[in-house]
Amino acid sequence: MRSFNAGDVVYLLLAARWTVLLSLIAFAGGGLVGLIIALMRVAQARAARWFAIGFIRVFQGTPLLLQLFLVFFGGDLIGVPLGAWLSVILGLSLNAGAFLGEIWRGSIQAVPNGQIEAARALGLHYGQRMLRVVAPQALRTAIPPTVGFLVNLIKSTSLAAIIGFVELTRAGQQLNNATFRPFLIFGLVASVYFVMCWPLTIAASRLERRLALAYKR
Amino acid sequence: MNYIFHFGDMWNARGEFVEGALMTLRLSGLAMVASLVIAILGALARTSGPKPLRMLVAAYVEIIRNTPFLVQIFIIFFGLPTVGLRLDANEGALIALILNGSAYTIEIVRAGIENISQGQIEGALALGLHRLQTFxxxxxxxxxxxxxxxxxxxxxLLMLNSSVCSAISADELTSAALDVQGRTFRAFEAFIVAAAIYFALSLLFSTAFATIERLAFGKRISR
Incomplete structure (x- = not known):
């Protein structure tokens, strides 16, 4: 047992970089998966829609922690040991993809159907319709809930600690094992998360209010 | 892929899975009931309490919602014993689930209360209903x-989130899977079985809640 010192605060802050990096990478990965899932969810082909619905149901209906375990051990099982870092990225991306896919499906479907019909009548093909007609309008409704989801994603990265990846929460555990000052250390850890998440929470609700106003007009 | 699945060990451990699932249900059920009670009081305090109380509840909600559940569990499970409150893992898990669930439930209840326009309340009072009747x-x-x-x-969400309580070895479903995994070295099978149980439970409850809503309110309300 040793005492808690200023160097430990620095250690926590350095570990927080991994939380930020993990969140950013998982957001990028989740965004990619989510885009594919959202497009499949609104596709013409029934098989694509069913796949997307099943994907969303499974990832929203089971605990994220088990999803992470399954990716971690699933990699070993098919002979590709992923290690903590890659499994967490893959697991979080798939999970985020399900949630973002569902959010974005809503935004895509909120674009009036007449717009898509008009675009089709004008001879725009699928890519053009989606990119030039649907996306710019869907983006407006998609942004507030996406920012809100980002808060969830940042919090979810703490589960990487259970797999053994050293990010903010894991670093807190290590320090607590050495110094045994749980309130102080986990209080600090929680504050760092709060500083990352709260501005996003506020931004999300501001954006949502602004959007609601825009729709009232 | 030349891995051979062995679910025999999982079948042998069925008792552990069932017990784990029951504990998960017990923890989440108790936490839901307790957080609903806290949430009703909290939402009333948040909407019509004195200003310091309103701010206190708001701060509580924001702090809980903007920090990870895992860290909250650690603060409670490792922190409370340092001030003399001895807890076993299940008690720690339950307290953490209640504190976490309350924050989210307060917001749900508050949204319900705030959605009723002031005009309706004024109208009811003008018609001579007293405050309790109006409510x-x-x-x-x-x-x-x-x-x-x-x-x-x-x-x-609370039920799925309760799997995080395995981090302090509460005796719930994910811990059961971890135990079975440790004993049989069949990690993938153990976690698949646990995930399937969670999935079945969430399907069961979402169907049940949808039915209750339909029976109670007629047509299902879009959320």
Missing amino acids: RLVVLPQALRIIVPPLGSQFI
Whole structure:
């Protein structure tokens, strides 16, 4: 047992970089998966829609922690040991993809159907319709809930600690094992998360209010 | 892929899975009921309490919602014993689930209360209903229609979230899977079985809640 010192605060802050990096990478990965899932969810082909619905149901209906375990051990099982870092990225991306896919499906479907019909009548093909007609309008409704989801994603990265990846929460555990000052250390850890998440929470609700106003007009 | 699945060990461990699932249900059920009680009080304090109380509840909600559940568990499970409150893992898990669930449930209940326009309350009072009647006959029936559907989703989220309590070895389903995994070295099978049980439970509850909503409110309300 040793005492808690200023160097430990620095250690926590350095570990927080991994939380930020993990969140950013998982957001990028989740965004990619989510885009594919959202497009499949609104596709013409029934098989694509069913796949997307099943994907969303499974990832929203089971605990994220088990999803992470399954990716971690699933990699070993098919002979590709992923290690903590890659499994967490893959697991979080798939999970985020399900949630973002569902959010974005809503935004895509909120674009009036007449717009898509008009675009089709004008001879725009699928890519053009989606990119030039649907996306710019869907983006407006998609942004507030996406920012809100980002808060969830940042919090979810703490589960990487259970797999053994050293990010903010894991670093807190290590320090607590050495110094045994749980309130102080986990209080600090929680504050760092709060500083990352709260501005996003506020931004999300501001954006949502602004959007609601825009729709009232 | 030349891995051979062995679910025999999982079948032998069925008792552990069932016990784990029951503990998961017990923890999440107790936490849901307790957080609903806290949430009703909290939402009333948040909407019509004195200003310091309103701010206190708001701060509580924001702090809980903007920090990870895992860190909250650690603060409670490792922190409370340092101030002399001895807890076993299940008690720690339950307290953490209640504190976490309350924050989200307060927001749900608050949204239900705030959705009723002030004009309706003024109208009811003008018609001569006293405050309790106004609440019971005007506010409550409308608020319930807004509150109940998200409460169902909240329960399922809470149940799935309770798997994080395995980090302090509460005896719930994910811990059961970890134990079986440690004993049989069949990690993938153990976690698949646990995930399938969670999935079945969340399907069961979402169907049940949808049915209750339909029976209670007629047509299902879009959320």
